[in-house]
Amino acid sequence: MTATTGPGPHPSRRLFLGMAATVPLALSGTLALGTRPAYAADAAYVMGYFTESAALLDANYGLHLAVSTDGLRWMPLNQNNPVVTPTAGAGGLRDPFIMRKQDGTFVVLATDLKGFDWGYNSQYIHVWDSADLRTLTGYRRIKLHDMVTHSWAPESFWDAGRGAYGIIYSSVNASGHGVIMVNYTTDFQTVSSPQVFFDPGYDIIDGTLAVGVNGVNYLYHKRDETLVGARSTTLNPGSFTPFSTAAAHGATEAPTLVKSLTSGSWYLWGDTYSPNGVFYAWQSNDLAAGTWTPLDQRLYTQPLNSKHCTIATITTSEYDNLVAKWGSPAWNRLKSYNYPDRYVRHANSVARIDVYPFDPYTESQWKLVPGLADSAGVSFQSVNFPTRYLRHYNYDLRLEENDGTATFAADATFHRTAGLADSAWSSFRSHNFPTRYIRHTGFVLRIDPISTTTDKADATFHVGY
Structure with a gap:
């Protein structure tokens, strides 16, 4: 020190x-x-x-x-x-x-x-x-x-x-x-x-x-x-x-x-x-x-x-x-596969990956709860705004208040799969657009079809702490 x-x-x-x-x-x-x-x-x-x-x-x-x-x-x-x-x-x-x-x-x-x-x-x-x-x-x-x-x-x-x-x-x-x-x-x-x-x-x-x-x-x-x-x-x-x-x-x-x-x-x-x-x-x-x-x-x-x-x-x-x-943490952090110095966070309601460390650090803490539209899936509940979830809107991921509608629930539900770039990691497929996965582009998160090696790396994350 x-x-x-x-x-x-x-x-x-x-x-x-x-x-x-x-x-x-x-x-x-x-x-x-x-x-x-x-x-x-x-x-x-x-x-x-x-x-x-x-x-x-x-x-x-x-x-x-x-x-x-x-x-x-x-x-x-x-x-x-x-x-x-x-x-x-x-x-x-x-x-x-x-x-x-x-x-x-x-x-x-x-x-x-x-x-x-x-x-x-x-x-x-x-x-x-x-x-x-x-x-x-x-x-x-x-x-x-x-x-x-x-x-x-x-x-x-x-x-x-x-x-x-x-x-x-x-x-x-x-x-x-x-x-x-x-x-x-x-x-x-x-x-x-x-x-x-x-x-x-x-x-x-x-x-x-x-x-x-x-x-x-x-x-x-x-x-x-x-x-x-x-x-x-x-x-x-x-x-x-x-x-x-x-x-x-x-x-x-x-x-x-x-x-x-x-x-x-x-x-x-x-x-x-x-x-x-x-x-x-x-x-x-x-x-x-x-x-x-x-x-x-x-x-x-x-x-x-x-x-x-x-x-x-x-x-x-x-x-x-x-x-x-x-006890183990009641929350997780998600690390980017191809930018491992960056973590998923919300900032001004926009989901993105940023270089760690940053404050408020709670913007990078998520509760992975049973999917709002399908309990076999997962939804990302914010730790510091617990009534808000990650959902896609026009394919962009945003942090928004759960309005209780079926549309919101579907937009906020994803299915965890083996990582597209590394099977030891994780990828997340959209519930209501099942050909699209969460990925980052320009460090901002959205859901897109995945085909190239770069796409797969952009769509792969480590779920840790």
């Missing part, structure tokens, strides 16, 4: 690390925590995030959760509302991090910051414990240092050699540039003195680790609005060396490394600047190579308005229990 003034912390934050008073950590040999449960049991993913929309109509600084079976397409839980919100410090969070501990339970960390008050300079981070992410308990803040500077984007890792967890976070060193710090803890209650974990000599921020990959540890971070990596055969502070090429899509921050549970692929997620945040993803089959290939946006969909995510693996049972506890 980054202040809007530049890629790193404010240059005026020049404080000496040697001045920090610390909380003692009692380490008595290795911990009797046992071995971390095998990843072989994990078959799904959970994401944590906060929300900001384009014009900040959805700016919520509580912990949000989403789940996925493939780690690419995400379903928000709790109607994309927070599952918990901090009650101390700034009263909000940014940059949440979820980790399964050695005993199989979870810990959640987050930056103590609400909104864009970059000068807040909290020395604390938010912490919760959880057995299953359905209930978050033991809320507290822990102090990482005594410097008049921040503790941003905390993450944690298990350091087997120390028998302790490391907590890394972004802060400022004695020379006034951004570095990644580390404290150690056995219980996420008390922490050791802070140390500089990685300082390449220039501003960096937002560290994320992949530990023990073929004997190597990888630390990705933000430098100059790009995501780059460093690596080390140990986890010792000061041991990491820069090595990778940069990944970026415009001004990019907040890297998250995720390994596929079904292949040898790794994914690197990044986030563009607040508040117009969009996630982008890159893929690599070899972390040691340090090169990344941009992932086709057709393959992934971020939770609505999500910012600076964390991704952890979970079991099928945990996935099912999370959905049962928090």
Whole structure:
């Protein structure tokens, strides 16, 4: 996470690390925590995030959760509302991090910051414990240092050699540039003195680790609005060396490394600047190579308005229990097949596809209800204007009030079929003009006969969240 003034912390934050008073950590040999449960049991993913929309109509600084079976397409839980919100410090969070501990339970960390008050300079981070992410308990803040500077984007890792967890976070060193710090803890209650974990000599921020990959540890971070990596055969502070090429899509921050549970692929997620945040993803089959290939946006969909995510693996049972506890969304969003950065929305009652993100974001939320003229079909009910539906008029799609007539019902009913350009996606055939399908032309939606390859792509959508 980054202040809007530049890629790193404010240059005026020049404080000496040697001045920090610390909380003692009692380490008595290795911990009797046992071995971390095998990843072989994990078959799904959970994401944590906060929300900001384009014009900040959805700016919520509580912990949000989403789940996925493939780690690419995400379903928000709790109607994309927070599952918990901090009650101390700034009263909000940014940059949440979820980790399964050695005993199989979870810990959640987050930056103590609400909104864009970059000068807040909290020395604390938010912490919760959880057995299953359905209930978050033991809320507290822990102090990482005594410097008049921040503790941003905390993450944690298990350091087997120390028998302790490391907590890394972004802060400022004695020379006034951004570095990644580390404290150690056995219980996420008390922490050791802070140390500089990685300082390449220039501003960096937002560290994320992949530990023990073929004997190597990888630390990705933000430098100059790009995501780059460093690596080390140990986890010792000061041991990491820069090595990778940069990944970026415009001004990019907040890297998250995720390994596929079904292949040898790794994914690197990044986030563009607040508040117009969009996630982008890159893929690599070899972390040691340090090169990344941009992932086709057709393959992934971020939770609505999500910012600076964390991704952890979970079991099928945990996935099912999370959905049962928090519920799946009562709405959907529709992504264009051939313009996957665009989503179906209504604007001034006209149905169209526009580049995400935009506000009001509720214009892109739809309830797919049984067809008004045929319950085997589907009608698109607006979330923010629930008495209005998409209907065609002179073949153009518009958002209009249901007048209760048979004509309106027929115009507002469509039949969902396998996608004309990709059978894993969806297309929608008009109920009363069955040779015509919903498609976009000039980014505006209408119903047309479909024949060409371009027509088929224009008429294909992904129904997600």
